[in-house]
Amino acid sequence: MNILIIGGGGVVGQKLAKKLLERGQLDGKPIDKLTLADISDPAPVEGAETTTCDISDAASVAKAITPETDVIYLLAAIVSAHAEEDFDAGYRINLMGTWNVLERARELGTCPKLVFTSSIAVFGGEAPDPLGDWSVLNPQGSYGTQKAMGELLINDFSRKGFVDGRGFRLPTITVRPGKPNRAASSFMSSIIREPLNGQEAICPVGEDFLHYYLSPRKCVENLIKGAEIPAEDLGQNRCMLMPGRTWAIKDLVAALENVAGPEPVKLIKWESQPDIEAIVKGWRWDMHADKALKLGLEADASFEDNVRAYLEDDKPAA
Amino acid sequence: MNILIIGGGGVVGQKLAKKLLERGQLDGKPIDKLTLADISDPAPVEGAETTTCDISDAASVAKAITPETDVIYLLAAIVSAHAEEDFDAGYRINLMGTWNVLERARELGTCPKLVFTSSIAVFGGEAPDPLGDWSVLNPQGSYGTQKAMGELLINDFSRKGFVDGRGFRLPTITVRPGKPNRAASSFMSSIIREPLNGQEAICPVGEDFLHYYLSPRKCVENLIKGAEIPAEDLGQNRCMLMPGRTWAIKDLVAALENVAGPEPVKLIKWESQPDIEAIVKGWRWDMHADKALKLGLEADASFEDNVRAYLEDDKPAA
Ligand SMILES: NC(=O)c1ccc[n+]([C@@H]2O[C@H](COP(=O)([O-])OP(=O)(O)OC[C@H]3O[C@@H](n4cnc5c(N)ncnc54)[C@H](O)[C@@H]3O)[C@@H](O)[C@H]2O)c1
Ligand SMILES: NC(=O)c1ccc[n+]([C@@H]2O[C@H](COP(=O)([O-])OP(=O)(O)OC[C@H]3O[C@@H](n4cnc5c(N)ncnc54)[C@H](O)[C@@H]3O)[C@@H](O)[C@H]2O)c1
Numbered sequence: 001m002n003i004l005i006i007g008g009g010g011v012v013g014q015k016l017a018k019k020l021l022e023r024g025q026l027d028g029k030p031i032d033k034l035t036l037a038d039i040s041d042p043a044p045v046e047g048a049e050t051t052t053c054d055i056s057d058a059a060s061v062a063k064a065i066t067p068e069t070d071v072i073y074l075l076a077a078i079v080s081a082h083a084e085e086d087f088d089a090g091y092r093i094n095l096m097g098t099w100n101v102l103e104r105a106r107e108l109g110t111c112p113k114l115v116f117t118s119s120i121a122v123f124g125g126e127a128p129d130p131l132g133d134w135s136v137l138n139p140q141g142s143y144g145t146q147k148a149m150g151e152l153l154i155n156d157f158s159r160k161g162f163v164d165g166r167g168f169r170l171p172t173i174t175v176r177p178g179k180p181n182r183a184a185s186s187f188m189s190s191i192i193r194e195p196l197n198g199q200e201a202i203c204p205v206g207e208d209f210l211h212y213y214l215s216p217r218k219c220v221e222n223l224i225k226g227a228e229i230p231a232e233d234l235g236q237n238r239c240m241l242m243p244g245r246t247w248a249i250k251d252l253v254a255a256l257e258n259v260a261g262p263e264p265v266k267l268i269k270w271e272s273q274p275d276i277e278a279i280v281k282g283w284r285w286d287m288h289a290d291k292a293l294k295l296g297l298e299a300d301a302s303f304e305d306n307v308r309a310y311l312e313d314d315k316p317a318a
Numbered sequence: 319m320n321i322l323i324i325g326g327g328g329v330v331g332q333k334l335a336k337k338l339l340e341r342g343q344l345d346g347k348p349i350d351k352l353t354l355a356d357i358s359d360p361a362p363v364e365g366a367e368t369t370t371c372d373i374s375d376a377a378s379v380a381k382a383i384t385p386e387t388d389v390i391y392l393l394a395a396i397v398s399a400h401a402e403e404d405f406d407a408g409y410r411i412n413l414m415g416t417w418n419v420l421e422r423a424r425e426l427g428t429c430p431k432l433v434f435t436s437s438i439a440v441f442g443g444e445a446p447d448p449l450g451d452w453s454v455l456n457p458q459g460s461y462g463t464q465k466a467m468g469e470l471l472i473n474d475f476s477r478k479g480f481v482d483g484r485g486f487r488l489p490t491i492t493v494r495p496g497k498p499n500r501a502a503s504s505f506m507s508s509i510i511r512e513p514l515n516g517q518e519a520i521c522p523v524g525e526d527f528l529h530y531y532l533s534p535r536k537c538v539e540n541l542i543k544g545a546e547i548p549a550e551d552l553g554q555n556r557c558m559l560m561p562g563r564t565w566a567i568k569d570l571v572a573a574l575e576n577v578a579g580p581e582p583v584k585l586i587k588w589e590s591q592p593d594i595e596a597i598v599k600g601w602r603w604d605m606h607a608d609k610a611l612k613l614g615l616e617a618d619a620s621f622e623d624n625v626r627a628y629l630e631d632d633k634p635a636a
Pocket of ligand 2: 487
């Protein structure tokens with residue numbers, strides 16, 4: 001098994017590499033080689049090779065994907081706020097980058113397995129709740145548009161036998177390790193992560209705000225299972241929701257208190273931020289990943305599990 | 319009003335040009351100039367200019383779309399069987415051609431109105447009936463994939479204010495004038511058109527076969543109304559089903575007899591063709607264009623109307 005993780009320097013890619021190497025096999029076959037590719041050299045992971053690859057450059061993609069590549073994880077993307085600000089970069093990387101990877105596979109003729117990370121941002125607009133595998137693709141931003149177009153390409157290239165593709169619409173990944181970023185969803189990790197590290201964090205929305213979450217740990221497990229689903233079980237749409245769970249902010253806060261005691265929650269400062277609220281109140285939360293659940297993918301059992309996973313996997317040593 | 323019809327040499331484009339010039343105005347504004355553009359010089363229409371434009375070539379698109387262009391009808395496409403056979407041409411013309419048109423509009427900064435012809439081929443797979451404006455985009459061919467991707471682009475470029483786009487998923491257009499073509503749906507026009515012209519036609523499916531139809535006449539009227547819908551009435555998805563109506567083959571045959579008497583129907587030869595049946599039996603027919611109907615677009619009242627429209631608009635003089 002020769003596995004390539006493109007976008008392997010990112011949060012999900014790094015964790016996926018570690019988990020795959022820990023397992024030592026995928027789909028019952030030993031992993032002989034695992035390569036992390038990213039636009040700049042990814043942080044090293046023991047047992048993995050690293051390389052640079054810019055998916056927006058077809059020649060660079062051709063170097064990274066070889067006739068020996070059995071499985072490609074395509075995680076490389078610029079995130080929503082970035083794609084919204086830089087229209088050209090969004091289409092060049094998120095759309096044409098995906099195109100370049102698919103075209104390279106087609107050129108090779110080896111039909112590699114391809115796991116694509118889409119996003120719940122493909123949903124939006126006036127589409128009625130609940131949202132599920134049969135809901136209209138109606139993104140309300142460039143990032144979601146590019147992800148939806150990627151899904152359509154994955155399906156068409158798979159139908160033609162150029163790749164064995166499968167795509168999963170990731171919920172918001174929480175608790176995300178590291179520093180806050182400029183994403184409007186950044187607070188959804190900060191209000192757990194910072195207090196656990198003894199720092200203050202601002203919650204810009206009310207405690208009843210609902211959202212659809214998944215821990216990085218479960219996300220990685222699902223991406224591994226996702227590669228192992230037999231192609232014939234995927235049916236006529238190879239892209240589906242990845243299971244998550246809908247919680248209110250107060251559920252997150254209660255879970256933090258249940259796991260870490262009464263002190264951390266006191267570090268959450270409740271300060272309404274109308275600009276953040278304006279963005280996130282349009283986001284959808286009534287989502288149901290029926291197909292993926294049936295295929296064996298899983299959400300976290302409780303938000304306590306998300307908090308514990310952060311403490312076990314990511315919390316920096318004091 | 320300066321109107322450009324790209325794909326203006328095609329069946330719909332020619333009829334649309336005639337209808338627009340007959341009306342003399344669009345959205346209450348007089349039509350000063352109407353240009354038909356196509357890959358080779360389109361058949362002349364009195365009162366219209368003609369030009370050549372290859373949408374897969376950005377420079378050619380830049381010549382056709384100028385700062386003076388107020389409304390663009392983007393009808394140019396290669397059809398389903400062609401896009402399925404020639405994978406590269408399908409993406410080059412149907413996807414990148416649409417991209418080139420949108421990018422040219424963005425470059426100009428004039429926010430022209432853009433009417434895009436999508437197709438019911440964006441639907442398919444295991445999505446449950448009925449199909450409507452909230453159904454998943456799940457095309458089962460390259461043509462439908464490219465149309466679905468075009469819809470997503472139309473929405474994103476419109477949201478950004480680069481165009482004022484609107485897209486309509488055309489039902490199968492029947493009775494199509496001219497000769498049979500290689501499309502699997504060709505018989506759906508042939509079994510009406512050929513008998514009306516005193517010729518035999520083969521019906522390769524049984525009389526209970528259901529499908530979703532619209533006459534060219536209503537299609538053109540809808541494309542005109544479609545351009546006139548105020549942008550604010552389009553909501554958060556600018557692409558929708560164009561109204562059609564679902565009929566069985568026996569309804570078509572009865573309508574032919576009602577309009578043209580007992581003789582023409584005798585020219586229909588019922589010969590099962592398993593290859594055609596295999597393709598068309600996968601097509602969907604339980605479709606509902608609620609949004610477009612609410613916005614004032616219309617289907618034919620009866621299939622008799624389709625037959626009469628062909629006789630009035632298209633039947634070659636004996
Ligand atoms: N984390 C989430 O909440 C979430 C939610 C939905 C979808 N996703 C998707 O999951 C995937 C992984 O997410 P993540 O949280 O690890 O993101 P991340 O930003 O941490 O990692 C993405 C990686 O892609 C790389 N990249 C960007 N442009 C590239 C290019 N041109 N060529 C090669 N690499 C490039 C970046 O350098 C980065 O290392 C992404 O596709 C993301 O869109 C994530
Ligand atoms: N007729 C139907 O049943 C139906 C159903 C669904 C959707 N549509 C769509 O409606 C539109 C019009 O349909 P039609 O029946 O008039 O099709 P048509 O084939 O008669 O016309 C399409 C025109 O596009 C032109 N064209 C092809 N490639 C081009 C290029 N690279 N640059 C410029 N022009 C190019 C062709 O020369 C042709 O004149 C098409 O987009 C079609 O996909 C039609």
